[in-house]
Amino acid sequence: MADPIYRAPKGTRDILWPDSARRRALIDRFAEVVGTAGYTEVVPPMFEHLEVFQRLGDATEVVRKEMYDFEDKGGRRVALRPEQTASVVRAFAQHRPTPPWKTWYAGPNFRYERAQKGRFRQFDQVGVEALGPEDAHLDAEVIALAWRFYQALGLRQVGLQLNSLGGPGDRARYIETLRDYLTAHREELTEESLATLEANPLRVLDSKRDGDAEVIAAAPNILDHLSDEASAHFDRVREALDTLDITYTVVPSLVRGLDYYVRTTFEFTSEALDAAQDAIGGGGRYDGLAAEMGAPATPGVGFALGVDRTLLACDAEGVFGGPTGVIDVFVVDTTGGHEALRLTDLLRRSGLRVDRAWDDRSMKAQMKVADRSGATLAVIVGTEELDAGEVALRDLRGDTGQETIAVGNLLDVLRERLR
């Protein structure tokens, strides 16, 4: 392609129609679904003080190398948000809405990394956060919302993986047990995993490298290291999901990348996607995060779903197709355009979707544009019609021909025909 002077920055892209319409429809659908459970929208800023995101964990990739951080003109260290949970919890700490605070969001996040299929430097997520209750049924509600949303899109091949990391104490104890185990088997681990082991033993379990598979399979199971409370919480989540007929797989190695997670964690994967990026959503509990942001200790649970990946999954399953027509009526005017100007305005004010031709082109050319527009009807104004105070109405989607009607009747006739 001839290189344009400028192109969208690396890892970003322009979303044009019809993709933009599909993205909008997905977000609208999400708002509908979570609206049925009383979640209200929150719109946090797209950047925060760097410290807000450093709460995600110093050892996480997101914080270590993927942060879009910079110094603003006032000398403040700020960063584009790599995810929205931290921002939402910060907003909770700042505004102290009365718990339970159940909120949803949709918008872009930013991570500095190399793009690949389903992964961009700017990417949209939709998600919910629910702060206040510790009730395991809230975990189930949150998971169920994501599940119902996928169903509403028509997705059938979505898998739910579930795990519990236990409370903060369980988690810390397990990490030591795991570190000991992995260290004892360091000879059998890949080089990459040895590096991960230093920084964050839990995430070694996340490795997809074949060389690590055996060691990971035989690793101590976190579910055997849960406190009674954490274990009971997990059981209650599972019972709730069973009650709701939501199928899941317990995956003890599911640890997820952010350090704030405790107790319930979960991830949604599309079985229809064969790309490496098959995780289409995930979330969990973060009971300690609000306190870290300066709020009174407040439990929280939520999820984030990747808009792009969800749409990829929809493509793979052939559901949630593109938008239908954008125009109902197309006005063709070969008398100079004044009638087109007047009629489009008249019809639009009545709520019809109307477009017209420009540049006073030939009727043939205007008819071609009318056809391409996807409109169902063409209103044609030629000199004969103009003189007689009439317009021709032509069906563009069938072969029923055309009729001549008085301009005064146009709106009524169109409404009838478009019914």
Added chain:
RNA sequence: GUGGCCGUAGCUCAGUUCGGUUAGAGCACCUGGUUGUGGUCCAGGAAGUCGGGGGUUCAAAUCCCCUCGGUCACCCCA
């Protein structure tokens, strides 16, 4: 951050192996065939610094180097 593959009209691509006349095709676009009527068909037209820079050569889309971009994978995650 690491590695593989790929950059030729708006889009999808041929041509690159063994360098050589004005760089091609399909789709899309424009005009005409049809002095008023689209969707099919026919004819014609417009459209390309062959991603960019440097080098080798009488001659480079084609060979070499660098660079930018895309893509896929690793890492990690949505």
